[in-house]
Amino acid sequence: MDIDIKIFRSKDGAKLKYVDEGSGTPFLYIYGMGSSIASQTPFIKLMSEHCRIIVFDQRGYGITEAVGEIGIHQSARDAKDLMDYLGIQKYIVLGYSMGAAVVFSYVNQFGCKNLEKVILGDMSPKLINEDGWNLGLYQGHYTRAMYEKDIDLIRTDYKRFAIYVTEQLMYKNTPQQERTSYSSAEEIRARIINGEHSPLIEQALFSGLVDIPKKQSDSIYYYWVTMADSDFRDVLKRISVPTAIIYATPGSGYAPGTAEYMYSRIPDSILCPMHDCSHMAAAENAPMYMRYLFDFCNIKR
Numbered sequence: 001m002d003i004d005i006k007i008f009r010s011k012d013g014a015k016l017k018y019v020d021e022g023s024g025t026p027f028l029y030i031y032g033m034g035s036s037i038a039s040q041t042p043f044i045k046l047m048s049e050h051c052r053i054i055v056f057d058q059r060g061y062g063i064t065e066a067v068g069e070i071g072i073h074q075s076a077r078d079a080k081d082l083m084d085y086l087g088i089q090k091y092i093v094l095g096y097s098m099g100a101a102v103v104f105s106y107v108n109q110f111g112c113k114n115l116e117k118v119i120l121g122d123m124s125p126k127l128i129n130e131d132g133w134n135l136g137l138y139q140g141h142y143t144r145a146m147y148e149k150d151i152d153l154i155r156t157d158y159k160r161f162a163i164y165v166t167e168q169l170m171y172k173n174t175p176q177q178e179r180t181s182y183s184s185a186e187e188i189r190a191r192i193i194n195g196e197h198s199p200l201i202e203q204a205l206f207s208g209l210v211d212i213p214k215k216q217s218d219s220i221y222y223y224w225v226t227m228a229d230s231d232f233r234d235v236l237k238r239i240s241v242p243t244a245i246i247y248a249t250p251g252s253g254y255a256p257g258t259a260e261y262m263y264s265r266i267p268d269s270i271l272c273p274m275h276d277c278s279h280m281a282a283a284e285n286a287p288m289y290m291r292y293l294f295d296f297c298n299i300k301r
Contacts, residue, residue, distance in 0.1 A: 003019050003021060003037070003041060003044060003045070004019065004020075004021070005017050005018075005019060005037070005063070006018055006019065006020060008081075008082055008085050010068075010077070010078045010081045010082075011077070011081050012068045012069070013068075014059065014064075014065075014067045014068045014078075015064070015065070015067075016056050016057065016058075016059070016064050016078055016082065017037065017056065017057045017062065017063045017064045018037075018054065018055060018056035018057070018082060019037055019044060019053075019054070019055050019056075020052070020053075020054050020086065021044060021045075021047075021048035021052070021053055022047065022048030022049065022050070022051055022052045022053055023051075023052050024050070024051045024052055024299075025051040025052060025092065025297060025298075025299060026051070026052045026054065026083075026088045026090070026091035026092065027047060027051045027052060027053045027054070027091065027092045027093075027094065027297065027299075028053075028054045028055075028079060028082075028083060028091050028092065028093045028094070029043075029044075029047070029053060029054070029055045029093075029094045029096075029099075030055075030058075030075065030079060030093065030094065030095040030096075030099035030100075030102045030103060031055065031058075031096060031097075031098075031099050032096050032097030032098040032099045032100075032121075033097060033098040033209065033220065033223055033224075033227075034204075034205065034208035034209035034212075035061070035208055036057055036061050036062030036063075036208070037055055037056075037057050037062050037063070038062055038063075039062075039204065039207075039208055040055060043282075046290070047293075050294065050299045050300065050301065051297070051299050054082065054083070054086065054088075054091075056078065056079070056082055058075045058078065058102075058223075059074065059075070059078070059219065060215065060216055060218070060219025060220075060222075060223075061216065061219070066215055066216075066218065066219045070219050070222040070223070071222040071223055071225065071226030071227075072098065072101045072102045072105050072223060072226045072227050072230070073105045073109070073226055075102045075105075076102050076103075076105040076106035076108075076109055076110075077109065079093075079102065079106060080106065080109075080110055080114075083114065088114075089114060090114060090115075090116045091114065091115065091116060092115075092116050092117045092118075092119070092297055093106070093115055093117075093118055093119070094119040094121065094293070095118075095119070095120060095121065095123070096121030096122065096123075096246075096282065097121060097122060097123055097253070097279065098123075098223060098227055099121070099123075100120040100121055100122075100123035101123060101227045101230065101232070103118060103120060104125060104230070104232035104235050105230070105232070107235050107238055107239055108232065108235045108238075111238065111240075112238070112239060112240045112241045115241050116241060117241055117242045117243070117244070117296065117297060118239055118241055118242070118243040118244070119243070119244045119246065119293065119296065119297075120243065120244070120245050120246065120262065121246045121247075121281075121282070122246060122247050122248050122251070122253060122254055122259075122274075122279055122281060123254065123258075124136050124137060124254050124258045125231070125232035125233045125235065125236055125262065126230070126231045126232065126233055127142060127147075127227060127228040127230075128142060128143065128144050128147050128228055128229075129141070129142055129143055130143065130144050134175075135254070135255060135257055135258040135261050136254075136258075137228070137253060137254070138168055138179055138253065139173060139174065139175040139251060139252070139253075139254060139255040140175050140255060141175075141179045147228050147229075149182075150224065150228075151221065151224065151225060153182075154217070154220060154221045154224060155221060157185070158214075158217040158220075159185045159210060159211075160182065160184065160185040160188070162209050162210045162212075162217070162220075163185050163188045163189055163192070163210050164182050164183075164188055165209065166188075166192065166205045166206065166209055166210055167180065167188055167191060167192055168252060168253065169205070169252050169253050169278065169279040169280065170192070170197055170198075170201055170202065170205060170252065170278055170279070170280055171195065171197065171252055171278060172248075172250050172251070172252055172276070172277070172278045173250065173251065173252050173278075174250050174251075174255075175255045175257075198280075198283070198284065200283065201280045201283055201284070204280075204283070205280075233265075236262055236265040236266050237265055237266070237267065239266045239267070239269075240267065240268070241268065242268045242269075242270075242296075243266045243268060243269040243270070244269070244270055244272050244292065244296040245259045245262050245263055245266070245269055245270065245271050245272060246272040246274060246281070246289070246292055247259035247271070247272070247273060247274065247281075248273075248274045248277040248278055248279055248281040249273050249274065249275055249276075249277065250276075251277070251278065251279065252278035252279045252280075253278075253279035254279070256273070259271055259273075270296070272292040272296070274288060274289065275288075
């Protein structure tokens with residue numbers, strides 16, 4: 001099956017590329033940083049056999065140009081515009097990693113009127129750990145000082161920033177473990193090459209996040225700023241529809257305690273642990289990941 005790329009205009013006139021495949025339950029998938037329709041094609045094809053899946057390339061990603069406002073808040077508006085354009089009144093939404101931050105922003109801006117169910121994949125409502133909050137990025141190790149360093153690195157030494165993020169996400173950790181230093185891009189790349197990990201995950205992260213065109217790395221600045229500088233903790237109680245929280249344990253990007261915190265604050269939620277996984281859990285244990293999706297969404301396999 002070939003994927004048919006379509007175009008729609010968001011309310012500000014930007015042309016966004018999207019796919020709308022399959023039939024049945026409408027399922028909007030919002031991918032994370034470094035992904036695209038192209039990289040998610042196997043998942044899109046699989047889901048299209050069981051439901052109607054809609055995926056759009058966010059601004060500056062894949063084949064959608066970086067025009068107009070860029071960041072998770074605009075991605076949320078684009079998601080709403082797309083579903084309105086398609087005339088879909090009720091739908092399930094899955095946001096993984098940065099995609100979950102887009103979902104938080106969606107709920108903050110539009111509520112849950114059009115949402116049937118929500119799936120949040122391995123994400124925190126607040127990335128920066130400060131003022132007693134330690135359930136953010138890098139299992140509590142990501143400070144505001146690191147964030148300020150990152151927003152400078154993205155513009156001055158992007159590969160050093162991206163390869164450090166890659167290393168931190170692909171290896172299983174616990175909150176008690178020390179995090180390796182930023183070092184140089186070459187040193188971090190050498191650590192990754194010499195470490196034990198999946199070559200497929202390494203390839204996916206390097207091609208989608210590290211070795212990318214400058215136009216895309218320029219866009220990542222805005223996604224990182226809008227994502228890391230947001231605090232969605234108060235939004236959790238406003239997620240008023242059934243919600244599945246898929247999370248990695250022991251994890252890498254986030255600690256299991258982050259998912260437990262969200263579970264305690266989202267009224268109608270369930271926990272879906274991905275055991276013995278890093279942030280790349282969907283690839284590390286695809287059968288378990290798909291089982292969670294199908295069972296929660298009542299989609300026949």
